[in-house]
Amino acid sequence: MRLVLIEGLPGTGKTTLAERLCALALQEGCASRWYLEEAADHPVHPHSLNAARLEADYPSRCLQGWQRFADEVRSDSTLNILEGSAFQSTVRFMMEQNRTDIDDYFGRFEGILSPLRPVFIYLRPEDAERHSRATAAHRGSDWTRKVAAYLEQTPYAHRHGLRGESGMHRFWANYAHLCDELMHGLTTRVTRITVEPGHDDWVLAEAVDAIQSEPYATCERNRE
Template sequence: MELILIEGLPGSGKSAMAEKICEAAQVSGINSSWYLEESKVHPVHPADFKHDRHDKNYPERCLKQWAKFVSEKNHQDRLFIIEGSLFQSTVRLMLEGKNKELIADYYSECQLILSSVHPKLIYLRPIDARTHIEWTMEHRGEEWTSKVAEYLEKTPYCSEQQWQGEKCMVSFWSEYVQLCDSLISQTSMTYHTINAGYGNFESQFNKAMSHVNSEKWLSTALYRKETKCTHFLI
């Protein structure tokens, strides 16, 4: 088993990156699977898993899911590409639920669980988070912006701050990226921070491939004739 984790703000290119890496691995002869964050068959955070996302016991439940994933998949000769699970589907929800004090211990324990499979982390980091969020809202349109803003407004954290509308979007995601930055500074796994988002989409894939590519990919391609890139989109 090989594992690549991809993190970044909305609109930073996580899904596009995951798909391109999966396809590149296939070309190199590696069986691979990648999962969208919202996939119903997600191996770590299936659709029905987040119903208690703001509870104090959510970090413990996430750790159990990570341990189960590693236990079940570790023996497989396959590359797994997972986007948004290390931060966005976990620590972001802890921030929303006013459980920020639980994040450090959670992340430390999560890294211990994952250490046995030696994951590689790609962190897609816009140079200026605020400008990127504003660009994403314009690029994805009013419907997406309103939907996400309405969700965030109702979370315990944003509700306490009395953030509304676009201010809620900019304020929350700016704080979230600072949280991600702090976790990256504490990361023990192999990681690479890449300037991402508008103006960087063309270059960020090549930078990511220089980080995740390995001799195993190249050598395996010489011996394996049939490969498959499996996408889990729903």
């Protein structure tokens, strides 16, 4: 297993988990590296590719990026940890544009990565819309206005009448349900962890346990 993919809504702790998993792997003597979703030199979707997210061939170019990445890491023993790369920078952009080929894209995406035996860690709050409101309060008014204004201009928002901050919260809730459906259809190993504020150590422990568990096990982890 050479690949861990961490997914979830903004504010679920993807970046924190990726960084801590990488540090823990290095402490245990395992070569490891992690990639920030927004990294300009991201190995799959650098800024130069994301700038073309409105183009018709954006999904195919993303798949080409994943194929190059898979070919490169197949012969490498390094543990690669990517956060927000499977959904946020691809599926979410496709959803914003009302694209109807998301299922086809995601099936091809899984086929490309399956030889690497990846592990999906899916950080999922119980109530996505409530989580979105809490994240907005935590990140502040500037972040909230910026994201809400961006989402309001998307074809998806126009189609569904999503406006302002309330529209942003509804968008993230709908996006979470789309992610739920895609995760449910995966044949790759998926661990869904129900996240709550202040439980980063527990999430880390659950993620480590999932990575070390039997191949292709699917489970859901909720804090007692």
